[in-house]
Amino acid sequence: MTTSLNSTQCTLASGAKARHLLPLFIALLVIHTAPARTAEKSIPHVAPANCPVTKPYQSRGFVPPPGYPGPSTGHFYFGTDRLWTMFPIKGVLKGTTASGATHLELVWFRQGYNQWVEPAPRLKVHGKRLDGTARGVAVSQPKFIGSTPRNAMLVGLDIPDSGCWQITGRFEDEELAFVVWVTK
16 A cells, blocks of 8 residues: 655644654654564573473384484484384474474385385375364375385475374374474
8 A cells, every 4th residue: 555645735723834744744654554573482592391302212122124224323222113203202203394384294104115016105194283273284295215125215294383293103004103203
């Protein structure tokens, strides 16, 4: 919206020219029409006590079958040889921000998964916020990564809000769920 004033046409009831009040009017107009700035809620980079993040001891010491790489530094594997993934020991996933969502990529493994037999993995992943309400998680089509015989599946997640999330993956008859704290 564009507003223009002609100071020679605007007069006050007392007859004084409005031009003396024009700077004040413009300042008020700018303040009134400036976009409202809301304070973003401070999201901690550590999981709060009310978010039951999955811990390494809950993995029951899972070790992938021979030939699979070990977890990255500061991460652990969680699951069984039928379906497992890797995430940080502290249970905090920090992603990149795109379109207001936090983008994360998770690698999933399954013993015997073969990219040549199944180039489009039948892995289904979804997320559910545990500490509030949120829009659904946008999940990319799973794709294979790696080389035979130790293939893995990569899934991108766009999580709409920071907070406590349960991520669940399902491949055929095997389901794996874990809880993480998501932050930007």
